[in-house]
Amino acid sequence: MSQEKKTSTLFLRKDIKTDLYKKTGLEKSLTAFSLITMGVGAIVGAGIFITPGIIAAKYAGPGAFLSFVVAAVVCSLAALCYSEFSSTIPLAGSAYTYIYAVFGEFIAWILGWALVSEYLFSVSAVAASWSSYFQNILAGFHWYLPEALRAAYGTAGMPHAIFDLPAFIIIMLLSFLLIGGVRESAEINAIMVILKIIVIILFIVVGIFYVRPENYHPFLPFGVKGIVSGAAVAFYAYIGFDAVSTAAEEVKNPQKNVPLGIIGSLLIATILYIALSLVLVGMVKYTHLEVADPVAYALHFIHQNWVSGIVSLGAVIGMTTVLMVFLYGGTRLVFAISRDGLLPRVFSRLSTKTHVPVTNTWLFGILGSFFACVIPIDKITQLVNIGTLFAFAMVSIGIVFLRRNPEFNELDSAFRVPFYPVLPIVSFILCVVLMLELKAFTWIAFFIWLIIGLIFYFTYGYRHSVVRNRYDSNK
Numbered sequence: 001m002s003q004e005k006k007t008s009t010l011f012l013r014k015d016i017k018t019d020l021y022k023k024t025g026l027e028k029s030l031t032a033f034s035l036i037t038m039g040v041g042a043i044v045g046a047g048i049f050i051t052p053g054i055i056a057a058k059y060a061g062p063g064a065f066l067s068f069v070v071a072a073v074v075c076s077l078a079a080l081c082y083s084e085f086s087s088t089i090p091l092a093g094s095a096y097t098y099i100y101a102v103f104g105e106f107i108a109w110i111l112g113w114a115l116v117s118e119y120l121f122s123v124s125a126v127a128a129s130w131s132s133y134f135q136n137i138l139a140g141f142h143w144y145l146p147e148a149l150r151a152a153y154g155t156a157g158m159p160h161a162i163f164d165l166p167a168f169i170i171i172m173l174l175s176f177l178l179i180g181g182v183r184e185s186a187e188i189n190a191i192m193v194i195l196k197i198i199v200i201i202l203f204i205v206v207g208i209f210y211v212r213p214e215n216y217h218p219f220l221p222f223g224v225k226g227i228v229s230g231a232a233v234a235f236y237a238y239i240g241f242d243a244v245s246t247a248a249e250e251v252k253n254p255q256k257n258v259p260l261g262i263i264g265s266l267l268i269a270t271i272l273y274i275a276l277s278l279v280l281v282g283m284v285k286y287t288h289l290e291v292a293d294p295v296a297y298a299l300h301f302i303h304q305n306w307v308s309g310i311v312s313l314g315a316v317i318g319m320t321t322v323l324m325v326f327l328y329g330g331t332r333l334v335f336a337i338s339r340d341g342l343l344p345r346v347f348s349r350l351s352t353k354t355h356v357p358v359t360n361t362w363l364f365g366i367l368g369s370f371f372a373c374v375i376p377i378d379k380i381t382q383l384v385n386i387g388t389l390f391a392f393a394m395v396s397i398g399i400v401f402l403r404r405n406p407e408f409n410e411l412d413s414a415f416r417v418p419f420y421p422v423l424p425i426v427s428f429i430l431c432v433v434l435m436l437e438l439k440a441f442t443w444i445a446f447f448i449w450l451i452i453g454l455i456f457y458f459t460y461g462y463r464h465s466v467v468r469n470r471y472d473s474n475k
Helices: 016-020 032-043 051-088 095-102 105-140 165-179 182-210 223-235 239-245 254-283 294-301 305-339 358-374 377-404 422-436 440-464 466-474
Strands: none
Touching: 032 182, 032 239, 032 254, 032 305, 051 095, 051 223, 051 239, 051 254, 051 294, 051 377, 051 422, 095 105, 095 305, 095 377, 105 165, 105 305, 105 358, 105 377, 105 440, 165 182, 165 305, 165 358, 182 254, 182 294, 182 305, 239 254, 239 305, 239 377, 254 294, 294 305, 305 358, 377 422, 377 440, 440 466
């Protein structure tokens, strides 16, 4: 008897064993290195050039690097849970697919719909930031776009702005690149990630010669509470690693390589954040770092303006890799949901030449560019974090149910969460605590998004569900 036949109503579960051995059409071309560069590309974006200064100035002082350590520890708990799931169920769809197998269709739809918002609004928010940085570089050459085309309508300080043209162009270009094939996209992403890391290392190497020991005193001006508060800000710098698990069906030896990609990318990103934070607060007194671009400010402070220009270019490259990974992750999530019948099947159709969901990729890119071009960035970003934390919480507690189900214990798994069940439960609690810290507006917007999703599910997804139709035909 399959998993699907063991329950009814809204909580039918996927028959994972059937899906694992079924040809999907996606090309298995990604390696552990591809996944690590994909993860670093998603985690280490423009935030590494901004958040260390904010955390130092407002929360943790010279001890800002400790906030990144705490955030990395919290995030690593969720990463361990993702690693076990991806090792046991190496299918596209990430948390959506895992929860479908453990908790059933209805919970999976809620989670999948929440993750669609995370990826969609992440693409929009990063594209808007990319546009701002890119236009700053153009301004250095005295090139300026008409104000109507420089930002979304309602953007602060730009009363005549209507449409963000650079944001639209970059999303369309990356969508076109992704349509060309996952192997080619991964290779270009790897090159940009390496360039980004070189830029960060350049800042660290140059800056370390200008570190003044007195800038580290007082080390914790805001006390231990400041470290914890700073960690809440730093946590969101790490959330991109979940995009790695969406690639599971396109990975060679996924049981081994996906956990390596998740944990490896998180480790490299943590080292980079800590090293940059230590050098930054050593170069400039923490009280001076509450600026829009603290890394560039520090380089101007020590009169190394040539490096500052390179860092600005590095920020643009960094955000380009983030955009590419989130576009990729979002399209593979929609592909998985569509393949299950909960979204129209056209979104899971693959190109016979490139093995890529072309219609899905274009639609996701167009929607992401639309939000980026017409909605101010401060409104977009508020929807990103809650979907991510919800996914982290569900995956964490899902490990407990995964281990308790004898059917999943029969599957091969190259990775197991240590100190089970303590670590998954602690990860779940920490994610819920951080969700409760989010603003009321974020929760209201989240519930509105979920209501829209529930309407779509009961009017379309419920009737077209592959799992449900298979169950009904077997009754």
